[in-house]
Amino acid sequence: MKNLVQLGDSSCCWQKVLNDPVTEMKKTINWSAVYSWDPKYSSGEGVACYEKCDGYCCTPFFGDELKLINAEPVLPMLESEYEYLLSIGGLAGVTDNVKSEVYEPVEGAEVRVYYAKCSCRGLCSPHEFRPFICQVYPFFPLIDAEGEIEGFEIASLLDMFHKNENPCYLAEKKSIKVQERVRKHLQPLIRGNPEMIFLLRAVRTITEFMKRALKETVEIRNTKNRRKFLSSFERKVFMREPWRNEEFLKRIASEYMNAFNE
Amino acid sequence: MTRGECREIIVRCIKEIVGNDDLPSQIEDDYNLIKAGVVDSLKFVKLVLLIEDKCGIKLELEKLSNEEFGTVRGFIMLLAKGIE
Numbered sequence: 554m555k556n557l558v559q560l561g562d563s564s565c566c567w568q569k570v571l572n573d574p575v576t577e578m579k580k581t582i583n584w585s586a587v588y589s590w591d592p593k594y595s596s597g598e599g600v601a602c603y604e605k606c607d608g609y610c611c612t613p614f615f616g617d618e619l620k621l622i623n624a625e626p627v628l629p630m631l632e633s634e635y636e637y638l639l640s641i642g643g644l645a646g647v648t649d650n651v652k653s654e655v656y657e658p659v660e661g662a663e664v665r666v667y668y669a670k671c672s673c674r675g676l677c678s679p680h681e682f683r684p685f686i687c688q689v690y691p692f693f694p695l696i697d698a699e700g701e702i703e704g705f706e707i708a709s710l711l712d713m714f715h716k717n718e719n720p721c722y723l724a725e726k727k728s729i730k731v732q733e734r735v736r737k738h739l740q741p742l743i744r745g746n747p748e749m750i751f752l753l754r755a756v757r758t759i760t761e762f763m764k765r766a767l768k769e770t771v772e773i774r775n776t777k778n779r780r781k782f783l784s785s786f787e788r789k790v791f792m793r794e795p796w797r798n799e800e801f802l803k804r805i806a807s808e809y810m811n812a813f814n815e
Numbered sequence: 816m817t818r819g820e821c822r823e824i825i826v827r828c829i830k831e832i833v834g835n836d837d838l839p840s841q842i843e844d845d846y847n848l849i850k851a852g853v854v855d856s857l858k859f860v861k862l863v864l865l866i867e868d869k870c871g872i873k874l875e876l877e878k879l880s881n882e883e884f885g886t887v888r889g890f891i892m893l894l895a896k897g898i899e
């Protein structure tokens with residue numbers, strides 16, 4: 554297949570082959586509208602949620618127990634979101650520390666994704682400029698192929714694997730309220746929007762394949778179990794194992810074609 | 816294939832993916848490409864695929880300990896085992 558990095562016959566992932574003629578993915582998301590809500594969460598108990606969890610989602614919680622992947626949050630953004638953030642002044646500690654990769658979901662189509670390593674430890678400012686992934690955390694909406702929200706999934710590859718307790722207070726105690734809020738704000742912005750539909754369907758596919766590839770769970774208070782889990786988890790992510798297969802590539806291609814009616 | 820020949824292939828592949836400029840002049844067996852910061856996830860995957868492609872084997876990376884993962888020694892061990 555042409556949409557893979559190719560080394561002889563070995564396929565890598567859906568990374569594009571450089572220098573092929575390509576067309577950029579259409580940018581249809583209205584990021585200004587997406588960002589136009591008050592995304593601050595309270596715990597419902599008179600304190601901000603980060604006071605309930607020591608800012609778990611924004612800090613390098615696992616520290617040097619992670620050897621291969623970043624302990625700091627790495628925030629993926631579509632090119633259109635990254636450009637929007639820059640156009641409103643950027644976000645110090647986030648938009649100034651990015652890498653990007655280009656993918657080719659179908660032949661001739663280019664999707665650039667930025668990965669921002671966040672060093673703010675919860676203090677990104679202005680906080681309302683935090684990336685979409687942070688705004689919807691701890692959940693992202695699971696949508697059907699038409700863009701209707703069907704449910705929610707944990708918005709972090711690692712947090713999907715907690716056995717008992719997710720350190721995120723909102724995920725544990727306030728899930729219904731948070732999900733209702735995300736649904737109300739986002740549903741009108743998703744429906745009929747090809748780029749948004751592709752984004753959320755692709756994220757859904759990525760998480761689904763991650764779950765298939767890793768059959769372990771983690772009890773973060775159990776040091777031995779946690780270390781073993783982190784080692785398996787980060788190797789799979791670092792090696793991109795869940796996503797280096799034909800089935801994944803076909804699914805992503807079909808999500809792209811469905812979203813953009815191709 | 817001898818250990819020396821395996822080593823030669825590995826080093827050649829590393830140079831192809833990383834480029835000479837970012838590598839030490841002498842690449843020791845315990846040189847860890849990930850810790851040294853010369854490969855990220857994507858380059859590491861490309862390196863694995865290149866070695867597999869050149870040698871016609873599958874590297875069983877899951878067999879490596881955390882200490883061996885990403886080192887020249889680790890690659891040599893897997894390659895030598897794969898072609899036994």
Ligand code: SF4
Nearest residue numbers: 602603606610721722
């Ligand atoms: S979103 Fe969850 S993990 Fe993040 S600060 Fe709030 S409670 Fe903590």
Ligand code: SF4
Nearest residue numbers: 611671673675677687
């Ligand atoms: S951008 Fe802000 S909300 Fe997102 S991880 Fe960084 S500090 Fe946390």
